[in-house]
Amino acid sequence: MKREVESRLARALREVARARGITAALPTPTMERPKKPEHGDFATNVALASAKVFGQKPQEIAAALRGALEGDPHFARIDVAGPGFLNVKLSPRAFHSALAEVLAEGRTFGRARAATGERINLEFVSANPTGPLHVGHGRSAVVGDIVGRLLDAAGHRVIREYYVNDAGNQVRLLAESVIAKARGEADPEGGYGANAYVDELGAWANDHYQELIETRAIAELSRRLVAVMLSGYTPGTGIQRTLRTLGIFHDVWSSEAAVHMDGRVERALDTLRKEGWLEDREGATFFLSTKLGDDKDRVVFKSDGGHTYFASDVAYHKDKLDRGFDRLIDVWGADHHGYIPRLSNALSALGLPKERFEVILVQMVSILKNGEPYRMGKRLGNFITIDEILEEIDEATGRPGSGRDAIRYYFAARRTDAHIDIDVEIAKKQSLDNPVYYLQYGHARLCSILKKGAEECGLLEGELPVDVDALAPLTHGDELAIVQLLAEWPDTIAEAARGREAHKIVTYLTTLTQSFQSYYTRLSKENDTILPRSSARADGSWRSDPATVAKVAARLAWVRAIRDVYAAGLELLGISAPERMDRVAVEETE
């Protein structure tokens, strides 16, 4: 819709320029939806932008453009306004043909028709398998998942990957803590003993891995513990189960230990050494990251002979590129931002294209309790897990799955580079008041209208009109404005995918809901309805007037288009789209 107007405008601009003998490069004309409806359906500032090239006042150029555009049946009206804006109002038919396009594609409208984009490896969550996921992980998980859905919709081929840090100190410490717990010994330095789940885990491990604990077989115990931390040691535990509850899945689970065992780390480091990127000093081995602009050189082998995580990360990212991806996208907590230059430098040093490596930084989530900071962190003993929050919300609403919807909404609605404060007390109180229900209600209402239309008017969804002429009865200003909004859906997806910005989908859906809900109420104030009134539905009298029949059918088709875009939007967010939501009991006021 917008593109059609823009191409007409571009043609007009070229005409006007030619008439004046102007050969210099012209600005690309762009149309946008004005904030004020009085400014028409679309507005452009191209006359202002062209003033220099033309050596003419913006108003004069705008007037000339109007002259060139007038007479085109696509437009109902063209005005020059303010300092030289050109405001255009489209003919109803332009809207009807835009709607016909939406109807032709239904739920796939706005998605890329074929996966012709990049092969993308999207790595997200990758939390250490040493404890349950907390809210910070939850944010990365939700953001990563939705970005993955967006990239799919934009025509990329996405592999979702979880990198399991199963080879380092942390898993060893967990094993030692579990042993200490099982034998009633003191927790090791930096151990996990202070965390409540370690009590449970210790007791469980004592029953299941008694021998490993007695012989202090730390390596083997670590291996087992990683597996159970991921898959769960009792029903209701496990990182994978938490992710599943959130509606999140990974295609590939890769193991850091495997990267080592295959010799991939060794090979990558050998290559770096051969190319002169490593230096032994002070008993350790450094990667010369400063040569490429980093602040410091970075250790790959510690003086105790062990490797750093950085060493295996280099090998792991090289491996991902070797697997043939056009792009690697990692979702990281913002506290790791200083890590980007060294990794990207290391990829360069290995002769790999570092511009294919990209990181989405997700800012911190701070937990407050009654306004006071509530410390998170695995070694502090008290942190809020995703499971706890999910349970609490499900319980508060009495609707399983509402916790997932609420959490996904909460994290999806905000830009990733904004810090988030969650006050657990307020979050609990607001769980029934979450804006996610507003979106879902909008969808339920649309579904309900379609259902009634099918059941009581015999207008089945699949048989609704989809061609331009049949849509002609749609003349209400609100109806046309919403069509324009629907026509923006493909651009919204593309833009959100390009910028990896999930929140744009939320913003779009909120606007769409507001527009529809507002129309819905206004229509009844205007003594009009989408479906015939119940009495006319019951006795079939509405069928006697062909104009009414055509109008009802056109409006239902329009409702279906909105519902389809809506459902597609909720699907991108991974939020359920209920077909009905029963009216909530109003609390009695005393």
Add this chain to the structure above:
RNA sequence: GUGCCCGUAGCUCAGCUGGAUAGAGCGGCAGCCUUCUAAGCUGCUGGUCGCGCGUUCGAAUCGCGCCGGGCACGCCA
């Protein structure tokens, strides 16, 4: 101290590839259910877009400098 992110209504946040009178939700106040779901709608209330300078026809948006908050600056992850 250096680097990155943030600072917009009482609160939580959109808007930021420069455009016309800066938006939404929550809160507060006042209204709207005999009709297709009131988990909704309408109106009112509420703003030095952190501060200053600059760039230009035009700045919440771009640049520079401050101020405030967060994060990172380990042979931790």
